[in-house]
Amino acid sequence: MKVPRPLQPLIEDGIIDSVVRRLRSGKEASVFIVECRGELRCAKVYKDADHRGFHRLAEYQEGRKVRGSRDARALRNSGRHGRELQEAQWKTAEVAALYTLDRAGVRVPKPYGVFDGVLLMELVADEQGHPAPRLGDLAISPEQARLWHSFLISQVVLMLSAGLIHGDLSEFNVLVDAVGPVIIDLPQAVNASSNNNAFRMLERDINNLRETFARSAPELLDTHYAHEIWALYGAGLLTPDSVLTGRFVFDETAADVEGVLAHIEDERLEAEERQRRLAEANA
Numbered sequence: 001m002k003v004p005r006p007l008q009p010l011i012e013d014g015i016i017d018s019v020v021r022r023l024r025s026g027k028e029a030s031v032f033i034v035e036c037r038g039e040l041r042c043a044k045v046y047k048d049a050d051h052r053g054f055h056r057l058a059e060y061q062e063g064r065k066v067r068g069s070r071d072a073r074a075l076r077n078s079g080r081h082g083r084e085l086q087e088a089q090w091k092t093a094e095v096a097a098l099y100t101l102d103r104a105g106v107r108v109p110k111p112y113g114v115f116d117g118v119l120l121m122e123l124v125a126d127e128q129g130h131p132a133p134r135l136g137d138l139a140i141s142p143e144q145a146r147l148w149h150s151f152l153i154s155q156v157v158l159m160l161s162a163g164l165i166h167g168d169l170s171e172f173n174v175l176v177d178a179v180g181p182v183i184i185d186l187p188q189a190v191n192a193s194s195n196n197n198a199f200r201m202l203e204r205d206i207n208n209l210r211e212t213f214a215r216s217a218p219e220l221l222d223t224h225y226a227h228e229i230w231a232l233y234g235a236g237l238l239t240p241d242s243v244l245t246g247r248f249v250f251d252e253t254a255a256d257v258e259g260v261l262a263h264i265e266d267e268r269l270e271a272e273e274r275q276r277r278l279a280e281a282n283a
Contacts, residue, residue, distance in 0.1 A: 136171030145216035
């Protein structure tokens with residue numbers, strides 16, 4: 001096929017030998033199968049912000065580190081430098097997450113680096129060596145649904161133990177190779193400790209998995225792994241080996257608003273009384 005323009009520098013530099021075909025094209029990026037010294041890999045070409053369909057970019061970038069105060073100010077503004085920084089963060093976030101998660105033992109495509117803004121990574125393949133299908137394209141038995149759901153929950157825990165939350169995990173961002181599920185598409189991965197939206201994203205990721213596998217195993221709808229995992233994480237007790245049940249006791253105690261207001265009023269009156277006594281003592 002004709003070499004796409006973003007991949008031409010990689011051909012010229014000898015990083016890839018040839019472009020085999022386009023694998024898929026989404027709102028955020030296009031992925032190509034390329035050959036590198038006799039081995040098939042994937043090359044991910046990110047689309048510019050004007051052509052990218054990912055929403056709520058700001059909430060995903062919250063908490064990401066920048067080099068200095070000037071860059072921090074630029075990100076808060078909508079100027080050219082700020083947009084360039086956002087683009088750079090978006091394109092480098094995925095490779096950083098892939099390296100972190102690969103080292104942590106999470107099943108993600110093995111990264112081989114970023115070259116001229118193009119991410120080079122492992123081609124996830126099925127038993128025949130063909131590109132692996134997406135989870136959402138497969139018919140799943142109840143037994144397989146339970147097994148894969150349990151495995152992916154353990155992968156979410158492994159990711160969180162490494163400090164990251166996928167942020168957009170669903171049946172469309174999981175491939176199934178010859179061994180089992182592989183998590184893909186991580187440019188929006190967030191730092192769990194520095195993003196105020198972290199729990200909401202974790203809950204959405206886990207609920208997406210629950211709903212997907214519950215189509216084959218409906219009993220999974222009664223599980224609440226997100227709250228159980230986050231409670232352990234918040235208490236500093238979450239580890240990759242944490243035993244999970246999917247059960248969580250919610251605090252259904254209604255807030256005693258009148259009691260809180262009464263306590264505040266009592267504190268105010270006591271403070272006024274202390275001030276009055278202090279004034280009298282100094283008189």
